[in-house]
Amino acid sequence: MAQNQLDWKTExxxxxxxxxxxxxxxxxxxTRRGKVQAVRGVTVDLRAGESxxxxxxxxxxxxxxxxxxxxxxxxTAQVSPGVITYRRDERExxxxxxxxxxxxxxxxxxxxxxxxxxLNAFNPVLTVWNQTFDTAKAHGWHDKQAVLARLVELLQFxxxxxxxxxxxxxxxxxxxxxQRVLLALSLLLNPQVLILDEPTTALDxxxxxxxxKLLRQLKExxxxxxxxxxxxxxxxxELADRVATMYAGRxxxxxxxxxxFYRPRHPYTLGLIxxxxxVSGGFEQLFSIPGSPPDLINLPxxxxxxxxxxxxxxxxxxxxxxxxxxxLNHAAACWNWRAVAEELKLNPLHRGALNVLxxxxxxxxxx
Amino acid sequence: MAPIIELRNxxxxxxxxxxxxxxxxAVSFAVEPGETVCLVGESGCGKSTTGRMVAGLLEPSAGxxxxxxxxxxxxxxxxxxxxxxxVQIIHQDPYSSLNPTQTIRAxxxxxxxxxxxxxxxxxxxxxxxxxxxVVDLTPARDIIDKYPHQLSGGQRQRVAVARALxxxxxxxxxxxxxxxxxxxxxxxxxxxxxxLKQEFDVTFLFITHDLALAKYFAWEGRITVMYxxxxxxxxxxxxxITDPRHPYTQALLxxVPEADPALAQHKxxxxxxxxxxxxxxxxxxxxxxxxxxxxxxxxxxxxxxxPLEPLVEGGRVACPVRKLEHISLLV
Numbered sequence: 001m002a003q004n005q006l007d008w009k010t011e012x013x014x015x016x017x018x019x020x021x022x023x024x025x026x027x028x029x030x031t032r033r034g035k036v037q038a039v040r041g042v043t044v045d046l047r048a049g050e051s052x053x054x055x056x057x058x059x060x061x062x063x064x065x066x067x068x069x070x071x072x073x074x075x076t077a078q079v080s081p082g083v084i085t086y087r088r089d090e091r092e093x094x095x096x097x098x099x100x101x102x103x104x105x106x107x108x109x110x111x112x113x114x115x116x117x118x119l120n121a122f123n124p125v126l127t128v129w130n131q132t133f134d135t136a137k138a139h140g141w142h143d144k145q146a147v148l149a150r151l152v153e154l155l156q157f158x159x160x161x162x163x164x165x166x167x168x169x170x171x172x173x174x175x176x177x178x179q180r181v182l183l184a185l186s187l188l189l190n191p192q193v194l195i196l197d198e199p200t201t202a203l204d205x206x207x208x209x210x211x212x213k214l215l216r217q218l219k220e221x222x223x224x225x226x227x228x229x230x231x232x233x234x235x236x237x238e239l240a241d242r243v244a245t246m247y248a249g250r251x252x253x254x255x256x257x258x259x260x261f262y263r264p265r266h267p268y269t270l271g272l273i274x275x276x277x278x279v280s281g282g283f284e285q286l287f288s289i290p291g292s293p294p295d296l297i298n299l300p301x302x303x304x305x306x307x308x309x310x311x312x313x314x315x316x317x318x319x320x321x322x323x324x325x326x327x328l329n330h331a332a333a334c335w336n337w338r339a340v341a342e343e344l345k346l347n348p349l350h351r352g353a354l355n356v357l358x359x360x361x362x363x364x365x366x367x
Numbered sequence: 368m369a370p371i372i373e374l375r376n377x378x379x380x381x382x383x384x385x386x387x388x389x390x391x392x393a394v395s396f397a398v399e400p401g402e403t404v405c406l407v408g409e410s411g412c413g414k415s416t417t418g419r420m421v422a423g424l425l426e427p428s429a430g431x432x433x434x435x436x437x438x439x440x441x442x443x444x445x446x447x448x449x450x451x452x453x454v455q456i457i458h459q460d461p462y463s464s465l466n467p468t469q470t471i472r473a474x475x476x477x478x479x480x481x482x483x484x485x486x487x488x489x490x491x492x493x494x495x496x497x498x499x500x501v502v503d504l505t506p507a508r509d510i511i512d513k514y515p516h517q518l519s520g521g522q523r524q525r526v527a528v529a530r531a532l533x534x535x536x537x538x539x540x541x542x543x544x545x546x547x548x549x550x551x552x553x554x555x556x557x558x559x560x561x562x563l564k565q566e567f568d569v570t571f572l573f574i575t576h577d578l579a580l581a582k583y584f585a586w587e588g589r590i591t592v593m594y595x596x597x598x599x600x601x602x603x604x605x606x607x608i609t610d611p612r613h614p615y616t617q618a619l620l621x622x623v624p625e626a627d628p629a630l631a632q633h634k635x636x637x638x639x640x641x642x643x644x645x646x647x648x649x650x651x652x653x654x655x656x657x658x659x660x661x662x663x664x665x666x667x668x669x670x671x672x673x674p675l676e677p678l679v680e681g682g683r684v685a686c687p688v689r690k691l692e693h694i695s696l697l698v
Binding site: 275 | 409550551553556557578579580586608618619620622623624625626631642697
């Protein structure tokens with residue numbers, strides 16, 4: 001077995017009940033101006049072994065949702081109504097009802113979160129080793145030799161030299177190294193679910209690629225169940241099996257990565273894709289979405305996207321659409337999703353490739 | 368016609384003695400009027416330092432910046448003032464580049480009055496309103512009395528552009544100007560900048576780490592790639608993107624995540640020999656990319672820094688080993 005393979009989690013792709021189910025989850029923040037409705041009724045199952053990307057702009061509720069799952073929201077936040085159910089083997093727990101002690105156990109051992117800006121996630125006065133051992137001890141693991149052996153194994157997995165890293169302070173590591181250490185640490189207690197909030201944002205391009213490769217390995221070889229939270233569509237295209245587009249606190253579209261990127265049915269998803277250039281695709285005209293995201297305290301009536309939407313009709317101003325099935329395993333919350341489909345027939349999203357040897361590969365892929 | 372901006376062996380060193388780093392090392396290139404040039408590279412490659420020297424915010428340690436054919440270090444005070452007005456810079460972070468205690472009115476009218484672009488205070492306000500319309504901040508009357516914190520990131524960046532336009536610039540250095548703006552809004556700012564190019568005859572030096580944006584913005588222009596203070600490759604955008612020759616350019620392009628699952632699947636994976644960028648304090652000898660380069664030739668690449676040599680297909684490349692080799696970035 002190659003050195004950077006982890007030998008403790010190589011069973012076949014897991015099946016069975018979803019490890020994580022969100023049911024009608026709402027998150028509000030109390031502010032002086034009123035209640036910020038950051039997440040408004042999110043229902044989604046995270047399937048065993050899948051990677052789900054939550055995409056959307058700042059204020060869409062994607063990070064809030066991630067933090068709600070591990071209950072790390074600030075005190076002003078209120079998660080209600082809503083149920084978050086976590087399952088592992090025969091165990092099934094209601095995450096929102098866990099006691100503080102149970103919650104500490106749940107985080108990291110069951111569900112680990114990897115944050116953006118890896119510098120802030122570390123205690124600056126602790127070495128990587130101290131930070132790791134503190135974490136292990138907090139979870140009742142006091143066997144120093146075993147923790148050390150595990151850390152060495154994990155650091156090798158993320159392609160870091162354990163000798164160089166173990167006694168280093170966070171500031172002695174580059175951004176990419178810190179992000180990899182954090183990834184290694186998140187795996188310390190063998191969690192089932194990983195939540196990664198902007199895992200490659202603020203890293204240089206080549207470093208981003210090493211992180212993407214590692215995450216692919218976790219997904220394809222180790223079958224981790226993962227949630228990626230990102231404003232960057234490319235992360236979803238590179239890593240996700242399924243993609244959920246969030247807007248104004250709701251999932252407005254949910255589908256496979258190919259559905260979302262080539263057959264989007266929500267105008268907001270379409271707008272995002274048409275706003276983002278590729279490097280290897282042919283040149284195409286890009287379009288921005290007019291207007292800006294809504295004020296989460298005073299949300300517009302009806303569909304929260306209608307003010308920015310070129311497909312909007314009277315109904316959109318009055319009634320907010322729920323997610324409805326628009327294809328196999330594909331749902332969108334838009335009254336006019338059929339009009340979006342028609343528009344895509346006229347102007348398909350396939351970008352073609354600039355410098356591919358055989359363009360038919362790409363076209364076949366998209367068909 | 369003379370280039371509007373030309374860099375000749377432009378060099379910037381920071382620090383003293385053993386702690387000296389060469390952030391920009393003998394960079395030479397020229398920008399013709401009306402042309403769009405993108406400067407791309409990873410953090411620490413010297414692209415922003417280069418931009419700041421072009422805008423006159425930093426003094427070069429060696430080499431020179433020429434504005435309309437004249438070295439800016441040799442301009443008399445009148446000509447120097449004209450250069451400083453003609454060359455403007457837009458910074459990355461519109462949250463810190465606008466004075467938070469001033470209204471948009473004050474931010475825009477001060478340079479108009481200071482540089483005698485208008486005669487009376489009332490004219491200044493009229494001009495400020497016009498400029499807000501130019502950058503698509505409408506209705507301008509609603510915007511002008513606001514403070515920066517009352518605007519979104521995209522709106523603030525538009526104010527920064529309007530402020531740059533107060534002094535009728537001919538050349539704008541846009542340093543990561545849309546990096547902090549939400550994706551759905553980015554394109555509208557790029558479109559607005561492209562319109563200024565036409566309407567106001569402004570030439571752009573667009574600095575970014577985002578190759579996809581560089582490709583989009585400078586499709587008809589040129590891209591210059593920097594690595595550890597040096598230019599490793601430049602050329603017409605379409606050639607550089609489809610037929611990169613320098614192994615670093617190839618590595619960068621192959622590493623860029625693609626917002627398209629099929630492209631993401633078919634991207635060639637270029638394995639570098641080393642993952643980490645060397646420190647500027649201890650630069651490798653010869654070609655500074657050699658410790659990471661998959662095509663490293665011992666005895667050649669680690670001896671002398673390769674010069675930039677012209678390519679028949681357009682542009683220049685600093686890699687004698689690979690300059691004639693074409694590779695496809697998709698497989």
